[in-house]
Amino acid sequence: NDLYQQLGEKQGISAIVEEMLYRVGGDERIVHHFDGVDIVQVHELITEQVCDVVGGPCDYQGETMQAAHQGMGITHADFNALVEHLIIAMEKHDVPVAAQNRLLARLAPMYGDITEE
Ligand code: HEM
Numbered sequence: 001n002d003l004y005q006q007l008g009e010k011q012g013i014s015a016i017v018e019e020m021l022y023r024v025g026g027d028e029r030i031v032h033h034f035d036g037v038d039i040v041q042v043h044e045l046i047t048e049q050v051c052d053v054v055g056g057p058c059d060y061q062g063e064t065m066q067a068a069h070q071g072m073g074i075t076h077a078d079f080n081a082l083v084e085h086l087i088i089a090m091e092k093h094d095v096p097v098a099a100q101n102r103l104l105a106r107l108a109p110m111y112g113d114i115t116e117e
Pocket residue numbers: 030033034037038042045046049061062063064068069074078079080082107110114
């Protein structure tokens with residue numbers, strides 16, 4: 001599975017998600033959504049989920065995207081802000097642009113379940 005490989009396997013995905021969440025923590029547009037959230041757990045769950053959706057040897061066991069984000073009032077702008085951080089994180093970890101786009105394409109269908117506008 002080359003997309004999983006190109007993201008650096010489980011370890012690479014974990015590092016990318018960590019970088020993304022670190023950047024989210026410094027983004028005043030969206031950080032308020034994470035007040036009081038167990039960020040270690042969210043890091044683990046997003047890592048599992050990304051590993052799963054790119055066909056890696058993971059089986060995401062967390063909530064559905066709709067249940068996890070319901071009532072949070074996440075806007076399209078909020079979603080795009082998080083994706084910006086994901087792209088920068090992938091860039092920093094030398095993920096080829098084509099692989100970046102393949103991951104984004106697999107996350108895009110979650111858009112409607114995560115945002116409420
Ligand atoms: C492609 C985009 C996204 C993905 C793949 C994603 C994935 C996830 C996952 C897997 C969880 C854990 C679910 C569980 O607890 O079982 C989660 C929780 C969470 N997400 Fe997202 N998410 C995305 C976008 C966003 C955005 C845009 C925001 C806000 C700006 C956000 C805020 C949160 C928060 C605050 C939690 C923790 C909820 C809680 O523990 O109470 N997410 N997300």
